Amino acid sequence: MTAAGTLTRADLAESLHREVGLSRADAARLVEQILSHMCEALAEGQNVKISGFGSFILRDKGERVGRNPKTGVEVPIAPRRVLTFRASQMMRDRIVSAS
Known part of the structure; x- marks a missing residue:
């Protein structure tokens, strides 16, 4: 992982290279x-x-009315599709035990 604690594509490829033995190019x-x-x-x-x-779950959000927090003016928010992630129970257990 990088110094900031973020796992990158390069980190994943490097892990494949080390643990599986693929060339760096093949791993990437x-x-x-x-x-x-x-x-x-x-x-x-x-x-x-x-x-x-x-x-990774796609959800369709309907049109709704939002409010500008500075002015308080109501603004319509267009319908859109959003991507959410829901961790498995196994992943949640691993995260809790790691902290």
Whole structure:
């Protein structure tokens, strides 16, 4: 992981290189293929579930009225699709035990 505590694509590729023995180029290509496949599935409206990790879930939010916090003026918020992540119970347990 980087100094800021963020796991990057490069970190994932480096881990594949070290632990699986793939070349750095092959590891980077594999990471990109997996992420690309996930993005394509989400773009097509499919949810992505990774057992033991969690689910990326698409939700459609309807139109609603929001309020400008500075002025208090009501503003319509257009309907949109949002992506949420729900960690699996196994992941939640690992996070709690790590802290």
